[in-house]
Amino acid sequence: MACNAVARTDVKQQLSLRPHAAPSGYGPSDLQSAYNLPQSGGSGQTVAIVDANDDPNAEQDLATYRSQYGLPECSTANGCFQKVDQNGGTNYPAADAGWAGEISLDVDMVSSACPQCHILLVEANSASMDDLGTAVNRAVAMGAKFVSNSYGGSEDSTDPTSDEQYFNHPGVAITVSSGDSGYGVEYPAASQYVTAVGGTSLQRDSSARGWSETVWGSSAGGEGAGSGCSQYDAKPSWQKDTGCAKRAVADVAS
Template identity: 30%
Template structure:
């Protein structure tokens, strides 16, 4: 294979937004790379109701082909690379070698800005493997996502539970939203993807004791050598503890598996595929509260993540993802609107944000979350993923930026305003946290309850809720227009790009 022609891997390179001083990456640095393989055959989409695949059946029919994987191995070994792992269900081969060996193998130059590696052009693969390799991840290792949580503060100080009478415990919110009672999520596993931070068991025990609940069974799972690494309350621990405490309080009978991965597109994707294909813990729902605007991702990342979510749909796994905390701009400052990925995938439940008003334990009003400082429910129209069939009659507008007929998000919404946020415990400190980060685990907990109640996985629920939008309580007030984007969206009757179809509490 040494002298054969090469093929440029489509969508493997994203030019940097701005110029920065780069130098050649260290040639002898040892790195690991994930090579994603194509399926044996195309996976039908969406998965027909009542025709879910088991994980073994999926691998047999739609996983990677063993002979194809062997061809990739032969190519890799000819360049001095070694095989760390092959997983045909995940369609992933993990390779290890030096920067110089990977540069030679994939005909690419790796640079560094002093903090992380960057590609200096597209990845190339042998012409003979162009129909086998779907993506190559890990040559660059720049941070790809941010957590979608916001801490409530007053005069620059973190607000305690006692100083936030308008905030809620997840148990109180579940009651206000009329979540199912008489079930606890028993027999379910909620997977949570984390790209930093960690949890302390003593915090979990203390928090759930305070709620008069048994602490859930929480298991940390290492992906790509990342570990449960708790730090300080003002870091990523806030995201980790928020996710565990919200999901666990809503569904205390469910097992919680937390997949810790590096904050790179490789780490993120590896964690997702690990969770989907975990035959030990077998998650029925996955909560993700990390992401960034679509324009920050390579097309190969957008496509490979999306195909993984399509796999989850076929297996009956519900994916709940935060839609973003910066309104219509999604953290970008180019004066345009953007939506967040991976929430923009058509195979996930994108979760937007609201603000509650409660009087005497009764919900009196609920509007789109939007603070004056560009903190607001993420939402809009994808510039990459086409409008899915289930949204054909939802009234999704064309993308403001590109006029593309794209997937609209969010799909549903829930309490996200930090001022009416969630009472949590992080590294021994009482905090009130909001953001759409909280809505993803809230919905994941709800799905676990519904799965136990119906004795079957809810799975890919988007077609069902769009076919029967009355099962959601519509949010018709507010907007997510932001100063930086100079435009955005306004809530109204039916689906909108601020709160989706509204608040979900049932599926029938």
């Protein structure tokens, strides 16, 4: 598996930023406006984030982000944030800068969309499906009803077995990014037990909503939200399309 994160290289950063300048891009108020999300959303709920390897600065980065945007504190001290290894302890795996970037992005975006949610970060020992799947099971065992997974890899014939071992959790919303390499299906987004989430490009406009969205993709660069027909995962009963004999990806995009 690999983390599904892409770094933009087409944005020129001014080197002469004035002190205390706000970051560019969309902050929590923007995303709450775009998707009509309540500022008090998530009270009493826990969102789990599953990634591989350790981000030793996860809590520090989370504090910086929330302070920047005036969100309430979410820390180990006040019980809002918790970081565990895939066994539920504190024997964290080896640090990895690539995965750490994904982890910080994930905790920030949960904060943005769900500012009152508690955040449970479960770090898998490695990027293998077995370790990441064990981390998913750990998150559910620790009470999370929402589990976010921002990674994926190629499909293979063992995926239906992984479905039953790691993702068959009735009553738990498990979301998985559909990939960032354009057309083509990744696992575990192809699991029949998860919500496969694609990406869009979001722009302010003069509509009643105030925002418009288009499918995220660039034929020139090869980037784009993953989509297509699974080779191995059965079509869930709630999918009625005729375009795919098996599971169709994605389910939603934002």
